[in-house]
Amino acid sequence: MKMIVAFIKPFKLEDVKDSLKSVGVTGLTVSDIRGFGRQAGHTEVYRGAEYEVDFLPKTRIDVLVDDAMVGLVVGAIEKSARTGSIGDGKIAVLPVEDIVRIRTGERGKDAL
Amino acid sequence: MKMIVAFIKPFKLEDVKDSLKSVGVTGLTVSDIRGFGRQAGHTEVYRGAEYEVDFLPKTRIDVLVDDAMVGLVVGAIEKSARTGSIGDGKIAVLPVEDIVRIRTGERGKDAL
Amino acid sequence: MKMIVAFIKPFKLEDVKDSLKSVGVTGLTVSDIRGFGRQAGHTEVYRGAEYEVDFLPKTRIDVLVDDAMVGLVVGAIEKSARTGSIGDGKIAVLPVEDIVRIRTGERGKDAL
Amino acid sequence: MDISAGDTTWVIVSTALVLFMTPGLALFYGGMVRSKSVLNMLMMNFFTISIVTIIWVAVGFSFAFGKDAAGGFIGNLDFAGLKNIVGDKALPNAATIPASVFVAFQLMFAIITPALITGAIAERMKFTAWVVFCALWSLIVYNLVAHWAFAPDGWIVKSGARDFAGGLVVHINAGVAALALVLVLGPRKGFGREPFRPHSLPLTLLGTGILWFGWFGFNAGSALAANGLAGTAFITTHIAASLAALGWTAAEWMKTGKPTTLGAASGAVAGLVAITPCAGFVGPMAAIVIGLVAGVLCFLAVSLKFKLGYDDSLDVVGVHLVGGIAGSLMLGIFAQNSINPAGLLDGEKQIEGLIYGGAEFFKDQFIAVLAVLAFSFAVSFLLAKVIDAVIGLRATEEQEHSGLDISLHEERAYALSEVA
Amino acid sequence: MDISAGDTTWVIVSTALVLFMTPGLALFYGGMVRSKSVLNMLMMNFFTISIVTIIWVAVGFSFAFGKDAAGGFIGNLDFAGLKNIVGDKALPNAATIPASVFVAFQLMFAIITPALITGAIAERMKFTAWVVFCALWSLIVYNLVAHWAFAPDGWIVKSGARDFAGGLVVHINAGVAALALVLVLGPRKGFGREPFRPHSLPLTLLGTGILWFGWFGFNAGSALAANGLAGTAFITTHIAASLAALGWTAAEWMKTGKPTTLGAASGAVAGLVAITPCAGFVGPMAAIVIGLVAGVLCFLAVSLKFKLGYDDSLDVVGVHLVGGIAGSLMLGIFAQNSINPAGLLDGEKQIEGLIYGGAEFFKDQFIAVLAVLAFSFAVSFLLAKVIDAVIGLRATEEQEHSGLDISLHEERAYALSEVA
Amino acid sequence: MDISAGDTTWVIVSTALVLFMTPGLALFYGGMVRSKSVLNMLMMNFFTISIVTIIWVAVGFSFAFGKDAAGGFIGNLDFAGLKNIVGDKALPNAATIPASVFVAFQLMFAIITPALITGAIAERMKFTAWVVFCALWSLIVYNLVAHWAFAPDGWIVKSGARDFAGGLVVHINAGVAALALVLVLGPRKGFGREPFRPHSLPLTLLGTGILWFGWFGFNAGSALAANGLAGTAFITTHIAASLAALGWTAAEWMKTGKPTTLGAASGAVAGLVAITPCAGFVGPMAAIVIGLVAGVLCFLAVSLKFKLGYDDSLDVVGVHLVGGIAGSLMLGIFAQNSINPAGLLDGEKQIEGLIYGGAEFFKDQFIAVLAVLAFSFAVSFLLAKVIDAVIGLRATEEQEHSGLDISLHEERAYALSEVA
Ligand SMILES: Nc1ncnc2c1ncn2[C@@H]1O[C@H](COP(=O)(O)OP(=O)(O)O)[C@@H](O)[C@H]1O
Ligand SMILES: Nc1ncnc2c1ncn2[C@@H]1O[C@H](COP(=O)(O)OP(=O)(O)O)[C@@H](O)[C@H]1O
Ligand SMILES: Nc1ncnc2c1ncn2[C@@H]1O[C@H](COP(=O)(O)OP(=O)(O)O)[C@@H](O)[C@H]1O
Numbered sequence A, B, C: 001m002k003m004i005v006a007f008i009k010p011f012k013l014e015d016v017k018d019s020l021k022s023v024g025v026t027g028l029t030v031s032d033i034r035g036f037g038r039q040a041g042h043t044e045v046y047r048g049a050e051y052e053v054d055f056l057p058k059t060r061i062d063v064l065v066d067d068a069m070v071g072l073v074v075g076a077i078e079k080s081a082r083t084g085s086i087g088d089g090k091i092a093v094l095p096v097e098d099i100v101r102i103r104t105g106e107r108g109k110d111a112l
Numbered sequence D, E, F: 001m002d003i004s005a006g007d008t009t010w011v012i013v014s015t016a017l018v019l020f021m022t023p024g025l026a027l028f029y030g031g032m033v034r035s036k037s038v039l040n041m042l043m044m045n046f047f048t049i050s051i052v053t054i055i056w057v058a059v060g061f062s063f064a065f066g067k068d069a070a071g072g073f074i075g076n077l078d079f080a081g082l083k084n085i086v087g088d089k090a091l092p093n094a095a096t097i098p099a100s101v102f103v104a105f106q107l108m109f110a111i112i113t114p115a116l117i118t119g120a121i122a123e124r125m126k127f128t129a130w131v132v133f134c135a136l137w138s139l140i141v142y143n144l145v146a147h148w149a150f151a152p153d154g155w156i157v158k159s160g161a162r163d164f165a166g167g168l169v170v171h172i173n174a175g176v177a178a179l180a181l182v183l184v185l186g187p188r189k190g191f192g193r194e195p196f197r198p199h200s201l202p203l204t205l206l207g208t209g210i211l212w213f214g215w216f217g218f219n220a221g222s223a224l225a226a227n228g229l230a231g232t233a234f235i236t237t238h239i240a241a242s243l244a245a246l247g248w249t250a251a252e253w254m255k256t257g258k259p260t261t262l263g264a265a266s267g268a269v270a271g272l273v274a275i276t277p278c279a280g281f282v283g284p285m286a287a288i289v290i291g292l293v294a295g296v297l298c299f300l301a302v303s304l305k306f307k308l309g310y311d312d313s314l315d316v317v318g319v320h321l322v323g324g325i326a327g328s329l330m331l332g333i334f335a336q337n338s339i340n341p342a343g344l345l346d347g348e349k350q351i352e353g354l355i356y357g358g359a360e361f362f363k364d365q366f367i368a369v370l371a372v373l374a375f376s377f378a379v380s381f382l383l384a385k386v387i388d389a390v391i392g393l394r395a396t397e398e399q400e401h402s403g404l405d406i407s408l409h410e411e412r413a414y415a416l417s418e419v420a
Helices: A010-022 A067-081 B010-022 B067-081 C010-022 C067-081 D005-032 D038-065 D099-121 D127-150 D155-159 D167-185 D201-223 D228-256 D261-275 D284-302 D304-308 D316-334 D359-390 D397-402 D404-409 E005-032 E038-065 E099-117 E127-150 E155-159 E167-185 E201-223 E228-256 E261-275 E284-301 E304-308 E316-334 E359-390 E397-402 E404-409 F005-032 F038-065 F099-117 F127-150 F155-159 F167-185 F201-223 F228-256 F261-275 F284-302 F304-308 F316-334 F359-390 F397-402 F404-409
Strands: A002-008 A028-036 A042-046 A049-053 A056-065 A090-095 A098-101 B002-008 B028-036 B042-046 B049-053 B056-065 B090-095 B098-101 C002-008 C028-036 C042-046 C049-053 C056-065 C090-095 C098-101 D094-098 E094-098 F094-098
Touching: A002 A010, A002 A067, A010 A028, A010 A056, A010 A067, A028 B056, A056 A067, A056 C028, A067 A090, A067 C098, A090 B090, A090 C090, A098 B067, B002 B010, B002 B067, B010 B028, B010 B056, B010 B067, B028 C056, B056 B067, B067 B090, B090 C090, B098 C067, C002 C010, C002 C067, C010 C028, C010 C056, C010 C067, C056 C067, C067 C090, D005 D038, D005 D094, D005 D099, D005 D201, D005 D261, D005 E005, D005 E201, D005 E228, D005 F005, D038 D099, D038 D127, D038 D404, D038 E201, D038 E228, D038 E261, D038 E284, D094 D099, D094 E228, D099 D127, D099 D167, D099 D316, D099 E228, D127 D155, D127 D167, D127 D359, D127 D404, D155 D359, D167 D261, D167 D316, D167 D359, D201 D228, D201 D261, D201 E201, D201 F005, D201 F038, D201 F201, D228 D261, D228 D284, D228 F005, D228 F038, D228 F094, D228 F099, D261 D284, D261 D316, D261 F038, D284 D304, D284 D316, D284 F038, D304 D316, D316 D359, D397 D404, E005 E038, E005 E094, E005 E099, E005 E201, E005 E261, E005 F005, E005 F201, E005 F228, E038 E099, E038 E127, E038 E404, E038 F201, E038 F228, E038 F261, E038 F284, E094 E099, E094 F228, E099 E127, E099 E167, E099 E316, E099 F228, E127 E155, E127 E167, E127 E359, E127 E404, E155 E359, E167 E261, E167 E316, E167 E359, E201 E228, E201 E261, E201 F201, E228 E261, E228 E284, E261 E284, E261 E316, E284 E316, E304 E316, E316 E359, E397 E404, F005 F038, F005 F094, F005 F099, F005 F201, F005 F261, F038 F099, F038 F127, F038 F404, F094 F099, F099 F127, F099 F167, F099 F316, F127 F155, F127 F167, F127 F359, F127 F404, F155 F359, F167 F261, F167 F316, F167 F359, F201 F228, F201 F261, F228 F261, F228 F284, F261 F284, F261 F316, F284 F304, F284 F316, F304 F316, F316 F359, F397 F404
Parallel strands: none
Antiparallel strands: A002 A056, A002 A090, A028 A056, A028 B028, A028 C028, A042 A049, A090 C098, A098 B090, B002 B056, B002 B090, B028 B056, B028 C028, B042 B049, B098 C090, C002 C056, C002 C090, C028 C056, C042 C049
8 A cells, every 4th residue: 555645736636636536536635835946936025125035825734545547646646746847746645554543443454 | 654534524623632642642633624525515605696516624633643644544544423314524644654743853752 | 765743833834834845845744733732721711701722833844755864853843842841842754655746747855 | 972083983993802812812722732633622712703683683781771671680672683873872871872883882792702712622623512501691691691781770780899890790791691501511530640731832922912092992991982981991901901011920930940931821811801891990009019910810729620520621611700700809909989989870889999998899890790700500411411411512533533633524723734 | 064073083094994895705715716816816916906096096085086077977187197086185075074085985996996806707707907907997998987976076976876885886887797797708618518616705705895894985985084974874785684694595505505605705795786786875674675586686696607508607697796786776776865865855855665666766777777788787897808919818728727826926835734 | 361161172072082993993903913912902002092191190190281391391390199180260272271281182192192103013022021112202202392392482483483283293203203112123023024914904995984084183183272263174184184095095005006005004093193284384285285295105105114123013114104204304395374374373474385484494494303203212122122121021831822912911813712
């Protein structure tokens, strides 16, 4: 099993969610993050003084998946989150040793 | 060492924390997330129009533990976070290669 | 490749970011978390009643790096996040199996 | 007497100020609840405006200020449907302002009184149950007590006791009703164990500011004219609020080592409550004492709920009931006839407090307090029991967990994240 | 007649209250947009104050209230640069208050009217385009319509139709202009698919409270004196707001099963809008009907935008246009000469609504509504088209995605996290 | 002269409006600090109300408005403990309103002046140190300067200089004290390197709205009567605020390419500050100039702190000191005797600005500005030094890092997460 962690542009979340649903993902978790990367931050003005703000608002998605699904899921995120412009973000695939469904105590694949 | 990641119902956090303390966990990290899963989202009404809101407020817990503790910790979360109704969430166990305590530079088990 | 996850004191973020930039890190992701640990929580007073608040505001940093960079990055965080007083936080190194840059579809090291 | 444009303006403005207190109160309370039930709190308050307004127009004003129908207990129906209140005519007890302005001014008091109760029942009461309770309570508790103590032919006024701007009618009345209601409703899940911390203290402080501002209309407006009495009521109101904030904060500073903003805010409100019955009958020095006593006393009173085990969520009992009683009794101690000669309606009894030799007046105040306590508690408790039996007072455990906003109103207060 | 200190005070206070409505409106709207564009919404409103003020001082007041220059259509330039308004002199149509107070009071109406439009164009309009539109619209739409219906020699007043406090001049005028503008501007990305949920309903409720409070100055202040008429306007205003909140909420409760705070807030505003033209011409019972009708009608009207496909973001059309038309026509139904004898300027026609036999008056109202609709729509549409052609009305897609706050103002509304 | 109900109402309402400004200011400032110290900011402001009120009642009013005790420098103790102010009697310098109303009105000025200072010391000052500073400063700085420039027998008034509503007494006085205090206090950790971004600009904009609204009471209320002068002061106040918002925003638009909401808000406040001394002595055209100059000038002034290295956190110096000086000197340029004939107390000197040939009057203004600058700076600096030596002015580094809310008040402003 894997945990797929993606950092994406916030306004792409709906698209990514729809696309993940369509490949059969039944659950995912989302959080608000700020990202620093190649995409230039923006300038903010405060009291006439300008400041470079390095961090941009981004969205993090964590999806637990069975090994068999990894390619599909990564592909789905890739396609639906892409705008082609800088700052689209990254997807990382992390190994997972076990998963438990709290409600039932099911483990591994069955927990998904 | 492992990192145990759990997605739980927000109002269960206090219980989970107490139960983790009681099995000897000395540290953990919590964040606000939104989850999508089998638990039906809710409807929200805005200006007379209804919208399905897929994401529900959930809480994420990250606990770094020594290998020996994994079973105990997973069990503690499982028990204390369970309500038995849909949406109770998941626990994932991720491998960790190293841990550092920033204050002292201790590594591995000692860092916990 | 690895994902380096660090829990640090919020006011240290700027220092850590600068120090990571200086060792060549080109991207990172930040989020607001609350941490429970050895550092005593604080008391809050509400309506004359006192409550122990266990959780303290902390900051989480996730950095995806190439294996070659791990030592450098962990060291940079360690140094820049350290105040020497309790509550400085932890760094964990997690294995990563693959990374994708969404914009280009590049994989692995090239995605960084 | 003719209509005075100056007096009319002052009472119209005061009316607007008192209306503004209800949103102010909603924010004051709203900031103190958890973010998952703040909209329910706001909604209970805003809805109270609508409910009470329709009742007031129909019969409420007439019950309260109609010619006495039975022993100083209730007014007759002469003004039902607000018959005959439009135009330049005045009513006898507010002889220099148009009747419509007096009706509107008193309506705002009728609105804010049940709104005060909402603080006690936060985060767990069914919205429908509140609507029903609020309507019935306004109809048969508020209107009657207002008649007793505000109408010139009400029994409390005739007894010689006084209530300048609502110590009995508003604060004791609402405070004891809140107590009755929470006894039936029961505590929130986790009461006494979890802190239930305020989700936004800046909102609460904003509400405090609006309340303080509006309270000038409440108290100084109750002079019903723009004159020295209004000036006195204004300045005693301000002094008591300031000193009570000081008193509360000092007390908690001593006890816990830290002065809190919530303490300062609560103290100010406690002072405003306590000075309400007194504002037009006492001078600045008495206002200092009243403020300080109210601040310290209410600070001590809010911890009672933990000891006695009733969940008065945002301390309506600790602040309004205790503050209202303290104020009404301190009026019995500090009132001075010379400050408000017109306060004397019948030439029989002097309005002189205990320290000026007015033992009689103090006794009258005491009796009035007891009467309002008993009546309001009994009827409120009964109403709560009946509503509980018929439709249920309380949200389900599931709804309480999810928060009342999403479960009762299908709304969320905040969407600060940029995603859904 | 001499200057009356009482009347002067009432109109000065009303002026301050109406000014306060614009920040109130900004918060009301600001709470409803997404957090990435709330500052832009606040900025459009605050800037409108500055823009309209300078125009008003230069020529606006003179266009609106100067001696009629051409067939009741526009005032002359006698007051350009606010010549001759300082001091204790009064103007003929507000004989008991200093001219400067009347100028300031009317200025606040001139400000809030274009500010109302901003709700329709939320989250996508170029800030510069708004500045230009607002200036031109104020100059050639607002000032003229104000002359028609507020100045004693305006053609609408002379025709026999009436607008007590701005049903035609403010609400229909702004509402139909909003419609014209969004037709040219086009919908937000995602309109009809994403909910665009309000980012802070407590902010919106705070705004509602301020609006309700300020509206007493708007409507009761329009009596221009502190008398029974002001009292009538005050209480009808309050009743209509309360009942409309009830009506809207009841309608949605029936339709969706849940009463919402946004519904209560929107309903209150709808009631305030509808009573605006009527406040000083009807009694409490008519106010109940007007409020209820407005609440239900506007609730139904706001869903139209989804059916017809124009993105009136925060329902300026559904609330102000529909509510304004409803109010102006209900004035034609419920007006009673006896309530406002001075409303009759020329001794020719009676101001009696349809149910009191005033078919003529109803017709006059109807014509006035149509005239304002046609004129304001046409000129607003044209203005929008021209500005779009010259400098472009709309922010880029990229700016819309990132939010207008950061892209147009280089600011972020909130920094709640402790880190950058 | 008799008490006028109209005038009394206007001044009572103004008093309430000016009181409301302090919570408004608290929110204006509170929105600009980081979320970890917002409660401390609110608390410093609310506490100032309590502290100043008790001092005012004790001796403050008497120092300021008691019969002159020594060369126009300080009042005597005739009114200590507010002796003899209750009832329908008026004081000679406000002959148509009850003394209690005048006392309350002036109290609100005494409150907001030290409150203004809190913006400069945000996020790092010990709360106890503020309490002590505020009390002493109110006692020996504010009360004296108020006597000089507001009491008819104060030396500044007698010198021929004028301060309509507090350019000298409020803004220069607070602004220069803020400068003195931050010089002793030192900058926040990270000053000049980190942006310290405002944690909630909507809060700041709300505060701006309340300030603008309340300022009408401040300036137009200072006419102490409801007449043409009040009308003039009202409209000049509004015009200056509007134009200064425009001026500031235009300047930053040119410099940085983006107009900000904080710029518009700060500009409005700068305009309100600058018009304060002038409001009742100038006409609308002068108000335009005063507003524009203040907006641009204060915009330029706020960047000084980065160059000169003092951490005036929320720009009290840049806005109130610079705006206050600009306003007081522009009064010397634009004042017109004809606008405020009653402004002339002794028949000796004309109040005519430079452009009307009043070189003498300009010189008097200049001297008054210098005197207030010198006195207030010196005493404030001394007070700061003494308090620093005795109890320490500054929170510890640890407390500053954690935020003053949790470390000094054991509270957190927000709990938006659903968990602890
Ligand atoms: N090495 C990294 N570790 C963690 N997160 C990263 C890393 N690099 C980029 N990110 C995340 O991805 C986002 C986009 O990255 P960026 O370099 O701006 O553009 P792109 O993904 O198009 O190369 C960043 O804002 C950050 O959240
Ligand atoms: N595959 C998944 N990956 C990541 N998070 C998930 C996944 N499935 C569920 N979750 C998280 O667990 C929560 C509960 O899941 P849900 O399917 O609703 O109920 P249950 O856990 O009872 O099966 C979700 O809201 C989401 O946060
Ligand atoms: N076992 C753990 N798992 C996850 N996070 C931890 C763990 N222990 C500590 N942390 C995080 O690190 C922070 C600091 O830990 P703490 O024990 O207080 O001090 P120190 O790091 O100096 O030993 C905590 O607030 C928490 O966020």
